[in-house]
Amino acid sequence: MNKSKVYLGSMIFDTFNIIMMLLFSLTIIYPFLYLASMSFSTTATNLNPLNLIPRAITYENYKTIFNTKFMLTGYINTFERISLAIVLVLLATILTAYPLSKKYLPYRSVITGLMVFTMFFSGGLIPKYILVRSLGLRDTVWSLVLPGLISTYSMLIMRNYFMSIPSEMEESAKVDGANDYRVLFQIIVPISKPIIATVLLWTVVGHWNAWFDAMIYISDSSKQVLQVFLRHIVISGYMEKELEESTVMMSTSVPEGLRAATIIYATLPVVCFYPFVQKYFVKGIMVGSLKG
Amino acid sequence: MKKLNRIIACIIIISMLVMLAACTSSSETKESNSPEKTGETVPAKSEEELLVEKYKPDPNKTYEIDWLNLMNINGSPVENTAEMVQYWNEKFNVRLNIINVEKDDALNVLIAAGDAPDIISTRGFAAYQKIAKDKVLAELPESILKAYAPNLFIGLEKEQPGYWNTTKVDGKIYGFNSISYYTIYRKPIIWNGLYLERLGITKAPSTFDEMNDAFYKLAKNDPDQNNVDDTYGLSRTGLDLVFSAFGAVVPDGKLFWQEKDGSVVLTCIQPEAKEALNYIKKLYDDKVLDPEFVTGESAKGGSVSDAFINGKIGVCTTSWFFQWVPANQGFVAVGVGNQGVLKNNPEMESKLMYADPITNPNGTKIYEPCCDNYGWRFRGINKDVADKEPDKAGKILQIWDTVNGSDAHTLTTAIYGSEGKRWDYTTVRGIKNVPAKRLGLAGSDGVIGGNMLMLCQPLPSLYAEGYPQNFIAGDALNYRNGMLPNAIQVPLPSCSEYEAELIKLKKDTYMSIITGKKPIEEFDNFVEQFLKMGGQKIIDEAVSTYKASK
Numbered sequence: 001m002n003k004s005k006v007y008l009g010s011m012i013f014d015t016f017n018i019i020m021m022l023l024f025s026l027t028i029i030y031p032f033l034y035l036a037s038m039s040f041s042t043t044a045t046n047l048n049p050l051n052l053i054p055r056a057i058t059y060e061n062y063k064t065i066f067n068t069k070f071m072l073t074g075y076i077n078t079f080e081r082i083s084l085a086i087v088l089v090l091l092a093t094i095l096t097a098y099p100l101s102k103k104y105l106p107y108r109s110v111i112t113g114l115m116v117f118t119m120f121f122s123g124g125l126i127p128k129y130i131l132v133r134s135l136g137l138r139d140t141v142w143s144l145v146l147p148g149l150i151s152t153y154s155m156l157i158m159r160n161y162f163m164s165i166p167s168e169m170e171e172s173a174k175v176d177g178a179n180d181y182r183v184l185f186q187i188i189v190p191i192s193k194p195i196i197a198t199v200l201l202w203t204v205v206g207h208w209n210a211w212f213d214a215m216i217y218i219s220d221s222s223k224q225v226l227q228v229f230l231r232h233i234v235i236s237g238y239m240e241k242e243l244e245e246s247t248v249m250m251s252t253s254v255p256e257g258l259r260a261a262t263i264i265y266a267t268l269p270v271v272c273f274y275p276f277v278q279k280y281f282v283k284g285i286m287v288g289s290l291k292g
Numbered sequence: 293m294k295k296l297n298r299i300i301a302c303i304i305i306i307s308m309l310v311m312l313a314a315c316t317s318s319s320e321t322k323e324s325n326s327p328e329k330t331g332e333t334v335p336a337k338s339e340e341e342l343l344v345e346k347y348k349p350d351p352n353k354t355y356e357i358d359w360l361n362l363m364n365i366n367g368s369p370v371e372n373t374a375e376m377v378q379y380w381n382e383k384f385n386v387r388l389n390i391i392n393v394e395k396d397d398a399l400n401v402l403i404a405a406g407d408a409p410d411i412i413s414t415r416g417f418a419a420y421q422k423i424a425k426d427k428v429l430a431e432l433p434e435s436i437l438k439a440y441a442p443n444l445f446i447g448l449e450k451e452q453p454g455y456w457n458t459t460k461v462d463g464k465i466y467g468f469n470s471i472s473y474y475t476i477y478r479k480p481i482i483w484n485g486l487y488l489e490r491l492g493i494t495k496a497p498s499t500f501d502e503m504n505d506a507f508y509k510l511a512k513n514d515p516d517q518n519n520v521d522d523t524y525g526l527s528r529t530g531l532d533l534v535f536s537a538f539g540a541v542v543p544d545g546k547l548f549w550q551e552k553d554g555s556v557v558l559t560c561i562q563p564e565a566k567e568a569l570n571y572i573k574k575l576y577d578d579k580v581l582d583p584e585f586v587t588g589e590s591a592k593g594g595s596v597s598d599a600f601i602n603g604k605i606g607v608c609t610t611s612w613f614f615q616w617v618p619a620n621q622g623f624v625a626v627g628v629g630n631q632g633v634l635k636n637n638p639e640m641e642s643k644l645m646y647a648d649p650i651t652n653p654n655g656t657k658i659y660e661p662c663c664d665n666y667g668w669r670f671r672g673i674n675k676d677v678a679d680k681e682p683d684k685a686g687k688i689l690q691i692w693d694t695v696n697g698s699d700a701h702t703l704t705t706a707i708y709g710s711e712g713k714r715w716d717y718t719t720v721r722g723i724k725n726v727p728a729k730r731l732g733l734a735g736s737d738g739v740i741g742g743n744m745l746m747l748c749q750p751l752p753s754l755y756a757e758g759y760p761q762n763f764i765a766g767d768a769l770n771y772r773n774g775m776l777p778n779a780i781q782v783p784l785p786s787c788s789e790y791e792a793e794l795i796k797l798k799k800d801t802y803m804s805i806i807t808g809k810k811p812i813e814e815f816d817n818f819v820e821q822f823l824k825m826g827g828q829k830i831i832d833e834a835v836s837t838y839k840a841s842k
Contacts, residue, residue, distance in 0.1 A: 070369065107297075107304065114308070126404045133407060215394045216401050221369035228394060232363060 039261035061261035071265070074226035077141070078208065081225060084145045085207045086200060089154075093199055097155050098184055101162035112159075119152045125216070132217055143217035144210070144225070154199045161195040162188060201274070208270050230266045234259050344439045347686035351385075355687050358409035359388045359745070364395040365413070365669070366745050368738030376709055376741030384691050390741075403428055410677045410688065412467075413669065417458075417783050420670040424466040430678030430685060432465045440689040443697030444468070447751040458666055458782065467672025468692075468749040472663040473756070477766045478649070478775035479662050480616040481533060482629070484606045485643035487515035487523070496647035500537050503650050510606035511580040525575065527582035527589045527599050529609040532660060534572055537650035540564035541660045541776055545795060547787075548660070549779040549834055556779045556838045558831055560798050561819045569805050570812050577808065586803060601632040603640070613662050613771040614762040618644065622721045623768075624728050624761035649774040657774035665781045671748045696750040700758035706746045707759055708737060721768060726760055784833045790826030797822060 033052055040057050065071050099105055100112055122128070128147065137143040165188060173183045189196065211227035218224050349355070361370045369392040370377065377388050391409040393399045402408050403423065412429060414420050423429050437445040448455045448471075458469045483496045488506060491513055497503040507525030509515070516523055526533070528544070535542040540559040542548060549556040559565060575581040582605055589597040589608060596615060600608035610616070610629065617627035619634050619641060626634070633641040649657040678685045695706045704727045708715040714733055720726040729737075737743040756763050766772065801818040804810040823831075 107300075110304065114305075125401060129401055129405045129407075133405060215398050219392050221371060221392050224369070224392075232394070 035260040035263055038257055039264050041257055058257075061257045062265070064258055065261055065265050070221055070224065070229050071226070071262075073222055074224060074229045077223055078226040081141050081144050082204055082207045084141060085203050088145060089149055089151075089203045090196060090199060092150050093155050093158055094184070094189065094196075096150055097158035098162055098188065100155075101159045112156075115152050115155065129216060138217055139220050139223060141223070144207070144213055147213070148206075151202070154202060158192075158195050158199060161192060165191065204273065205270060226266055230262055233262045340433075340435045343433060344435055346682045347436050347440060347689075349440075349683045349687035349690060353683075354385050354387055355681075355684050356387045356389060357684065357688060358391050358411075360399070360409040360411040360413060361390050361392045361745055362395070362399065362413050363392060366738045366743050368736055368743075370739065370741050370745060374739065374741035376706075376745070379705075379710065380691070380741075380746060384687070384694075386687065386691070390745075408674050408676075410674050410684065411671060412674055413671045415669050417668055417670075418788055420467065420668075420672075421461050424461040424464075424672075427675055429466040429672040430675040432467065432673070432689075434465065436686070436689065437465070440686045441693035441697070443693050444749065444751070447697055447753075448749065451752045452665070459670070467670045470667035470669040470671075470749055471752060472665060472667050473752055474613065474663055474762065474766065475661050475665050475777065476775065477613045477662050477771040478659040478773070479529075479532065479609050479611060480613045480769075480771060481609050481647045481649060481659070482600065482607065482616050483645040483647055484510075484515070484600070484603070484640060485645040486637070486640045487603075487606050488645070489643060490515050490517065496645040497650065498648060499651055503533070503537060506606065507575065507580050508578070511578075515606065516603050522604065524582040524605050525580045526585075526607050527597075527605045528585045529589055529597060530581075530605065530607050531572060531585070532609050533607065533650060534575075535559075535565065535568045536657075536659050536774075537652055538564045538568040538571070539652035539654050539656075539658070540568065541658055542568070543660050544799070547791065547795065547830070549838075550776070551779050551838075556834050558827070558834070561822055561827070566812065566815045569802060569815060573806050573808065573812060576806050581806075586807075596628050596632060598632075601629065601636055603637070611662060613766055613769070616644070616646065617765040617769070618642075618646075623765050624718075624720055624726065627765075646769045646771075648770065658776040659774045661775050661777055662771075664778060668783075691746070692748045695746045696748055697754065700754045703750050703754050703758035707742055707744075709740055709742045714740075714742075720761070720764055723760075723764060726764065727758065728761070780834045780837060782837065784830055784837065786826060786829045786833055790830060794822060794825060794827055794830070797825065 030052075037052050039061055040059070096115075100108060102108070105111075123131075132138060132143045132147060137146065169187055169191075170183050173187050178186070209227060211225065211231055214225045214228050218228075363369060370390045372388065372390055374390075377390060381387055393402065393409075396413075396415055399408070399413065403412065408428065412423070414423055420429075434445070445456075448468075452471055455469070455471070456465060459465050459467055481496075483506075485496075487510060488494075488496070491506070491509040493502075493506055493509070497506045510523055510525040514521070514523070532541075532543065540562050541550060542559050542565050548559045550559050572581065576583075576585075582599065584599075589599040589605070589610075597605075597608040597610050599605045608629075614625075615627045615629045617623050617625065617630060619626040619630050630641055630644070633644065649659040651657055673685050673688055677688070695702055701711070704715065705711060708727065708729050711717075711727075713730075714737075715727050715729045717725045718728040720728065738745070750758070797818070801810070801814065805812055805814060
């Protein structure tokens, strides 16, 4: 009797849970589906709300995008930025986190404390800009990669992960004659795939979405990243109230379909990439958060 | 040992901090070149002549100019190899290095870091005043403007009296203010003629009773004939029509001044506004006013009325009159609003009514202008240029004067591109020699280096001649009728301190009264609070400004 009550209660709860999760998932998926639908719709039909299946399909919006010069260069520049970032960020973060994971490192807490300090305080936008400019990085991809090379948060998560690896593994490798670098790259890194995948995902998504730094440091449009162009297209029609004097450009507006297609064009790679690293994501964050 | 470790740790921290503090830029300071610090003295007699001589461009020199392209204004990034950039390089014997800046915030970072281009732009008088006082902008003495931008210096004052006063900071000119060309036109009032026809109304309402009748029929009599109660008489922008019908122009997001009894009054606290609010409340309670009026009529936050285009409401009055220019009537460009309606329902577009304001109890028709006299977008020259290369500053002024003040053809070329390639002279509704852009061109005006790139402040007369399409439409559709200018056009000293809060108070109170959260009697408390919160100070300043101008 009690078991059937518990079983019934559990069933009701699970059903309710599943329904709520489905509804919640719909609220997340729906905007994306709506945008996808709008991107294939003509201007007339896409003015109507709740349009998940396009009534009049057109590929004109995507044709316009692919024929727009800066959209393609934006893509190329973004991929260049991400490629550099992946290699350098992972290398720098690993090389910073590993030594700090060793308790016998002199002044380890002081160094860690100084790095954590930078999480809360920074010089500000103008000093950062002046630094980047004085290093000659303006209008180069390095201005987008080098300033944020090591995220303290990622480094700490990785450090904690390294600390959870048994020291016996390293000791046995050293007994066999391996030096520190060999231990790091041939023993530690291969078993640290979850945390590396996590940091990799954060790096990719962070650099893919980043636009503010590109807006400040890059003025050459041939070196500009995709998100800046995306931002410009998406919000250009909404600036009308600010532009009393721009009466020349205000007689036209970017069609909604083109805006939607631009958003799809810019977000599709991340959507495709995410499932491959998803399984490492939660695992990596949780493991890396253990003990300090 | 522990104590020794602590001491060593402290030494490391202190030494790192010292290293950080020692990292200073070795770039030269900018102040050293300012005239007042060099200790130079200029003979008082020929000071003006020497100054003019200093700014004189060398006709044989090819100046390299860092030309600002503010993308939130011009619409697109521009490359140095763009068609019109090459054109101007050749015409003026310069090398324009286009600095693409996404928006004002990014430009402010460049200015703060000392990397500003040779041309600087800023929005709002407060920001302009600040950068002028921070010595970011070069002073433009009248002698220099007369010498190197004579068309603009004389023409702008002539066509817009008091123009140069709006550009002065502590009595000195630092740049060009932007003029709004369309202040002679009011906001458009567009009725859905197809719906009115189905309701037995053959002409646009012109009296209060006609307007009231139309509103109720639009909301109650199913004009879209779908047997669903889904239409309304009006929404957010229609409230402007109602206020003006009671004799007060009460715009949504700003303070408006009307002349009354030899002085000026703030319309949002007048008894007429209270009467209008009472009527609007009744419309809301009777479900004649769209309940979603609070969020506006545009689905995406722009100024085009999606609610009107989709047939949800019967009237709209959006901000720009040229957004409502009919198709198939020979106009150069169809309005964005008409394009939307056309694609949705061509019959509706052909029957749109372009109406005058409603006659108010005073027997007049008044309506808000589509813009103020000035746009308060300032353009000036970087002070570094004026200090280090004053002849380059003179060259920039000459370029601006030629493009913006010499002739309409040059101005049209600056906006559209080359004649014969991107635009031609055509006849529009019987008016000859109207520049019209060719259709189906690759690349927008902005991308090729046209649009706003070379403009600083064109003469209104040249603008009307060089880009007349909107003026033709405005006059043909009688958008001048009933336009009532704001009686106070200049920024009042206390506005920067109080205006934002007062507008917020007004919006919140109006919304509360309309939606029934507060009774109409609350209006009197609102007036009292409004005056206490700085409104009285602003009113006193407005009255004295008005009287001083008379």
